[in-house]
Amino acid sequence: MKKVYLDNAATTYPKPSSVVDSMVDFMTNSGANPGRGGYELSLQSGRLVLETRRLINSLFKGPGPDNVVFTQNITASLNMAMRGMFKKGWHIITTSMEHNSVIRPLRSLEDMGLISLSIVNCKADGTLDVKDIEEAIIKDTKAVVMTHASNLTGTILPIEEVGHICTKYDLYFIVDSAQTAGTIDIDMKKCNIDILAFTGHKGLLGPQGTGGFIINERANETTSPIFSGGTGSRSHIDTQPDFLPDKFESGTLNTAGIAGLKAGIEFIFNIGMDNIRKHENMLLKALYEGLSEIEGMCIYGPMDYNKQTNTLAVNIKDMDPSDIAFNLDNKYGIMVRSGLHCTPYGHRTIGTYPLGSVRFSIGYFNTMEDIGYTVNAMKEIEKER
Incomplete structure (x- = not known):
C-alpha cells in the first residue's frame, strides 16, 4: 500500500x-x-x-x-x-x-x-x-x-x-x-x-x-x-x-x-524559504481544487493560498471526520489528523465544534502524485457514503 x-x-x-x-x-x-x-x-x-x-x-x-x-x-x-x-x-x-x-x-x-x-x-x-x-x-x-x-x-x-x-x-x-x-x-x-x-x-x-x-x-x-x-x-x-x-x-x-x-x-x-512556500502552495492549490469537486465537501478557511499555510480543514456532509481519517489510513495509507486539533475555540469560530474536521497538512517532501492519490481516495470514500 x-x-x-x-x-x-x-x-x-x-x-x-x-x-x-x-x-x-x-x-x-x-x-x-x-x-x-x-x-x-x-x-x-x-x-x-x-x-x-x-x-x-x-x-x-x-x-x-x-x-x-x-x-x-x-x-x-x-x-x-x-x-x-x-x-x-x-x-x-x-x-x-x-x-x-x-x-x-x-x-x-x-x-x-x-x-x-x-x-x-x-x-x-x-x-x-x-x-x-x-x-x-x-x-x-x-x-x-x-x-x-x-x-x-x-x-x-x-x-x-x-x-x-x-x-x-x-x-x-x-x-x-x-x-x-x-x-x-x-x-x-x-x-x-x-x-x-x-x-x-x-x-x-x-x-x-x-x-x-x-x-x-x-x-x-x-x-x-x-x-x-x-x-x-x-x-x-x-x-x-x-x-x-x-x-x-x-x-x-x-x-x-x-x-x-x-x-x-x-x-x-x-533550499530557500520562498521555494519551500511555493512548492507547498502549488500542492495546496491542487488539493483544494480536487477536493472542491467532490459532492458534499465542506472546505474551511480563507481559501486563498496567499492567506494560509499548507493546511486545509474539510468535512464531508453526514460523515464523521474520524471515520474519514480511519478510512484514509486503513484503505489508502494516507495519514491525516481528525478531531478538534487542540483548538476548540478555533472549531467554534469556523462552526465545526464539537465534531471537528479532517485536516490535511502538506510538507516540502510531498509530491503532486501524493495529492492526486489523496483526492482520488476522498472521491471513493464519498461515493461509498
Whole structure:
C-alpha cells in the first residue's frame, strides 16, 4: 500500500537526511555537554549550540544570539514566557484561533486570579480584524498573545499590524510561530515582537523535543525564569544567573536535538524559504481544487493560498471526520489528523465544534502524485457514503 504523510502541521515527516546524520554524528563523535567542561568535546558542543543560536537569530531577525533560549518544545516556551512575564492585575488579549498551548496557560493564570483575559473573535474563515484587537484594549491591558497562523485552517493572522498596535499602546507582544516558522518569513523587529516562541520539529524540519523562544531586552527586564538550576555558569552562587541565555536555561540541553535542528535550518537556508512556500502552495492549490469537486465537501478557511499555510480543514456532509481519517489510513495509507486539533475555540469560530474536521497538512517532501492519490481516495470514500 502506498504511504502518504499529510500531517505536517503536527510534525514534519520525513526530515532531511542531514538532520538524522547530524544527530548521529553528534552522538557518535561528540556527545559531551556544552558549557560544562573545558575539554575539547565539551567545547565542540558549545560551539554547536552557539552556531545554532546564530542561525535562529538570523532566521527571525532577532536581537542577538544570546537572546535565543532553548526549550523542549513551543508549549514550554509559551508557558515560560507567560508565567514568567505576567503580573497580578494584568489584562491579556488573545484570539479565538489559538492552540491550547496558548489558551490553557492563559486560563490557568486567570483561574489563579493573576490575570483577566479577553478572547477576540475571528471571522468564520479564521481571519482577524486588527480593529477588534484595538477595541479590546482597556487601561489594565499589558500584553497580546497570539498565533501567527491557525493550526486548524492555516489562516495567517496579521502579526505585523497587531505588533504596531502593541507599540502604540505600549503592550508586550508574544507570538506563537508553531505553524509558520521555516515557511513564512518572520521579522521580530519589523513586527515589534517581544517574545517569539518557536518549535523545532515542524517547519524548521528538526527533531521532536526541540524548540525555544527569542526574547528582546524590553521583555527580558520584566520576565523571570520559572525554572532554576544548574547552568554551568556562576556556580559559586545559589541564585539563578541574571544574564541571557543562562537566565532561562537550567539543566542539560538536548544537544543532539539541537544538532538536528541546526541541520534542518541549514536545509531551509539552502533550499530557500520562498521555494519551500511555493512548492507547498502549488500542492495546496491542487488539493483544494480536487477536493472542491467532490459532492458534499465542506472546505474551511480563507481559501486563498496567499492567506494560509499548507493546511486545509474539510468535512464531508453526514460523515464523521474520524471515520474519514480511519478510512484514509486503513484503505489508502494516507495519514491525516481528525478531531478538534487542540483548538476548540478555533472549531467554534469556523462552526465545526464539537465534531471537528479532517485536516490535511502538506510538507516540502510531498509530491503532486501524493495529492492526486489523496483526492482520488476522498472521491471513493464519498461515493461509498
